[in-house]
Amino acid sequence: xxxxxxxxxxxxxxxGSLRLSCAASGFKFSDYRMNWVxxxxxxxxxxxxxxxxxxxxxxxxxxxxGRFTISRDNAxxxxxxxxxxxxxxxxxxxxxxxxxYYGSGSLETIxxxxxxxxxxxxxx
Amino acid sequence: xxxxxxxxxLSASVGDRVTITCRASQxxxxxLNWYQQKPGKAPxxxxxxxxSLQSGVPSRFSGSGSGTDFTLTISSLQPEDFATYxxxxxxxxxxxGPGTKVxxx
Numbered sequence: 001x002x003x004x005x006x007x008x009x010x011x012x013x014x015x016g017s018l019r020l021s022c023a024a025s026g027f028k029f030s031d032y033r034m035n036w037v038x039x040x041x042x043x044x045x046x047x048x049x050x051x052x053x054x055x056x057x058x059x060x061x062x063x064x065x066g067r068f069t070i071s072r073d074n075a076x077x078x079x080x081x082x083x084x085x086x087x088x089x090x091x092x093x094x095x096x097x098x099x100x101y102y103g104s105g106s107l108e109t110i111x112x113x114x115x116x117x118x119x120x121x122x123x124x
Numbered sequence: 125x126x127x128x129x130x131x132x133x134l135s136a137s138v139g140d141r142v143t144i145t146c147r148a149s150q151x152x153x154x155x156l157n158w159y160q161q162k163p164g165k166a167p168x169x170x171x172x173x174x175x176s177l178q179s180g181v182p183s184r185f186s187g188s189g190s191g192t193d194f195t196l197t198i199s200s201l202q203p204e205d206f207a208t209y210x211x212x213x214x215x216x217x218x219x220x221g222p223g224t225k226v227x228x229x
Contacts, residue, residue, distance in 0.1 A: 035218070045159075045167065045210055047218040059217065095166055102172040107155045109214045112178075114166035 002026040002113045004096050009118030016086050016122070022079040022096030022115055030074040033057075033099040035111060036081050038092035038120075046092075049081065050099070064090075086122045093117040125149050125213055127221035135229040142198040144224045146211035151191045155215040158187055158196045161223075162207045170209075171196065201226070 008020040022034070036048040049070040050059045058070055069082040079096050097111040126149040136142050146156065154174040159167040169178050171187040174194055184199045198205055206228055211221040 044223045045161075045212075045220040047220070050218075061217075102176065107153075107214055108173060109155075109218075110157050110169055110172045111159075111167075111212070111218075112169055114168075116166055 002098070004098065004113055004115035006094060006096055006115045006118035009094065009120045011121045011123065012086055013124050014087060014122055017082070017084045018086065018120060020081040020083065020094055020096075020118060020120070024077045024079065024096075024098075027098070027113075029072075029077040030054075034072060034079045035097045035099055036070065036079075037095045037097050037111070037114075038090075039095070039117075040089070040092040043092075048094070051079070083120070086120075088122050091120060091122045093119050125152060125216050125219055127211055127213055127219050129209075129211060129221040129224050131224060132222065133225040133227065135227055136201050137229045138201055138203060140201045140229075142201050142205075142226060144196045144209055144226075146189075146194040146196070146221050148192045148194075148213055148215075152213045152215035154190045155213055156187075156189065156194050157212045157214065158185075159210045159212060159220075160205075160207045161210065167210065198226075 003025045005023045012018050033052050035050045051070045067085045071080045095117045096115045098113040100112045102108050128147045130145045156174045158171040161167040175187045186197045208223045208225045210223050
């Protein structure tokens with residue numbers, strides 16, 4: 001059974017840092033591109049960052065570029081998000097999600113498994 | 125690519141036919157997925173590629189469209205379908221629609 005379990009959320013002051021982790025099990029982690037998606041309280045879903053299976057390809061939303069760093073450790077089946085210079089608007093539940101392909105094309109992608117999320121609150 | 129959804133919320137009764145519309149700011153072919161999210165839970169994938177139902181998803185759910193305009197239809201709303209629904213494009217950097225909340229009339 002595929003499982004994704006996030007951890008590391010909490011209360012942090014503006015300008016502070018936090019490191020989120022996602023522990024993966026039930027699938028060959030090193031074969032999949034992984035993502036972070038966040039959801040501010042009462043708001044919609046926002047894609048945050050993505051990392052390829054080998055960490056060669058990394059992307060960020062403009063809203064977090066230069067402040068957040070995604071990484072992974074395939075030996076430990078873990079995904080991380082280092083969040084620096086945090087702002088109030090970064091307050092959200094952060095989900096890790098696995099990206100898979102439903103077809104042969106490179107654009108035929110889905111976020112097929114999600115963790116339960118970890119809450120980050122940025123407040124003084 | 126910006127995604128919009130309409131309506132932002134709707135009230136419906138069990139047994140009703142419900143249609144949610146999603147529009148992309150440019151053509152995304154059929155690279156459109158639909159997710160269902162219940163309060164306090166992670167999103168669940170319902171439909172991929174605009175119209176392909178995921179395994180285990182009831183057949184009352186269906187999706188259609190291509191280019192810029194897409195629809196999610198629930199043919200006969202069930203109690204467990206009251207949730208928020210999001211569209212998401214995979215044509216470029218992933219973006220989600222703002223969501224449509226379906227609640228009980």
